[in-house]
Amino acid sequence: MLQNKNTLVIPLLNAITILFLTSCQKDTSKADLKDALTFYASFDQGVNADFALGDKQMYTIPNRKARDSAQVGLHKPDISIAKGKGRYGDGLLFTERSKGNIYYPSKNNITYNATDWSGAVSFWLKLDPATDLKPGYCDPIQITDVSYNDASIWVDFTKENPRDFRLGVIGDRAVWNPNPEGPDNENPIFNEKLVAVKNPPFGKDVWTHILINYSHLNTQNGEASLYMNGKLKGTRSNITTPFTWDLELSNIYIGLGYIGLMDELSVFNRVLTNEEILILYGLENGVHSVLNQ
Template structure:
């Protein structure tokens, strides 16, 4: 009896001394609980999981939302079989008019007083040879446009192209007396986090993750990660983000040419450990749904 008691005590002491190895890893469960939207494109264009509307919509322009059609109605965008990161993916073949989107409501955890979240997706392209001249936004989330309460990433308009994160608050606050195009405005440019020589390639997939915390407070922050590595952070974001949530959408592939896959949204910012874990998942977001 004494011998068994000693063994139990020794094992307990070992666990105390090596707490990290004895504690259950809850990273996968934590990510699953934070997930609000996931589209793998493996079974079609609609989301695999969504707290809001799962359907993809096509619209001729932002001001014609009443003309939006359910489904994919742009001939330059198609589901590419077995061309995605794990299965199928979205292939954008040319720059054209019109937009595709998922509605933001409930799919992104917008909050008027303290808003945090994360946006994850994968791209495959060679920006120097695939993109046509002009700015290109693989993703843009807003109720108005890129310059007014919007979160996006873009490629700059000319080679060599930088890759930038924009987290831009209400235009009426940051630019109340506009002169000239906003995307050339020094005030606007200072609000961006950019990466020169970003790690994109024709035959390789690149993971993009946008992390943001405490927007709609005086201490907002947003960070850009590529392939699990932090590439830039903007702090002290104090401009408000005011949305008409019914009009806010998750737009995909504005001016983009290339492959797009594995779109995931979370209701909070992710830790560095979670970002690394999620980047390395062998089956992507599918693993969180099991």
Template sequence: MTKRAIIKYSALILLFCAAAFTSCKEKKIEKTEVQKDTVAIGLREALTFYASFDTGVHADFAGGDSLLYTVPNRKALDSSRVGLRKPDITRQEGKGKYGAGLQFTERSEGYIYYPSEGNMAYSRENWHGAISFWLSLDPATDLEQGFCDPIQITDVSYNDAAIWVDFTENNPRDFRLGVIGDRNIWNPDGLEDENDLFLPQLVPVVSPPFAKGKWTHILINFSGLNTEKGEASLYMNGELKGTRPDISDSFTWELNRSNIYLGLSYIGFMDDLSLYNRALTENEIKSLYSLENGVKTILD
């Protein structure tokens, strides 16, 4: 083979390799896009509630009542009023993780909530779900002394058929997940000092990744509640922080009295609240954390 022929042959091989590499790269990109689309479709089908706070305080998407309510006392829900009626809580344009968000500025009386019915996929048998939202605060400097719950979902109280996350009362503050069944089951004797029974049910995170001016993604995942093998997990910024297995206590709600309460004694920002009718996969959780424009992306 002449030198000229060798050069021509080598050039053809290089051209073929380049074409093959480009084709493989395009296929890989196409496969990645298909995977993203599949994840988005799965999340959209599982979505039961979404509040972006971008155009107001009422939900963008809801399987039940989309309205936000304010009530002075949780035992007097008949006195609730539609809308955000607490001066220490405001919707701030451009201050959310995506667009507008809620800002909580002080501890005060009264509560804001969305009704659970239709928005939480509650079931008395084999209950599954997920709760996603973003928080921004410095717990050491922003929070006043005492426990605070950025979100609490229950028909009675934090210690009776409830799902919540909280900050502990003193610095340095831990962040905790509580998925607590019926109180008369786990505390059958009605003990007033119930810490020995209560605290082992929590999933604590020591030195949680919150900081001033920084947004942190929270994902509560649960499955099999109201069975003998319930499970609940806490994810932060797409990473698993802890799991509570073998939750056998029942979760009995008067569904029309159960609500999704926001910002109980919380001081800081909240944005992009979404609820799902099943536990999410690891891939879906990481995708939620990575969405460039929030959950609204999967609704477009």
């Protein structure tokens, strides 16, 4: 039986329109991610960032109190670039728990705001926490001008097996713990401020994507959320404690006590939508795909 031409042409045009709109939507989402990007380290060309609104260089210090002893570059023998072993291309490999820290400066790479602060941090990890990590707390990333317990954003693994994976968005210590007794990381007030994930989806042979969203810090409506492999794992709302920084002293510390691989460290100047988080999780060539928009 002969078909009317319109019965063939109209569905074809509709299909082309859907493909075009889908393509535009994806490109628009990537363009939006690019506009929000403030820092990106792929570790494919060494340890310095591929893109940064602030200082691109990595620094190494023997300890946090020895800021005047900071050296440009990577100067810890237990950390190296692992050729071809990253989530995309090369990755950063941590092999021992040792003294000293590596970091990127926060200034301009983190869009800190003293009155209304929002942003997002993204990266990939590959490890088996039960067999790779040494005893003790481990912070793959920690962003602060002082420490984990004072105006800080971080994720960590708890100190013993089976290890939880936790998000900490902790305000000024003088406000949340004005009369400290004992170690802060054992304080119930401190632990109530954490988002904890039991049985987190890590594995020796798999990469796990981590996304931290934080919004409206330094207001009465602060919020922070943890996503793993594109899925929301927990949210902390009603964060009212202030986050007071000396921006010149604030840094993006990576690999504190960490043993495993890390890749694709990215920072954004606003919270990401669920759609954007899934796009970021599913990028074929990593954040390079975003930069090339």
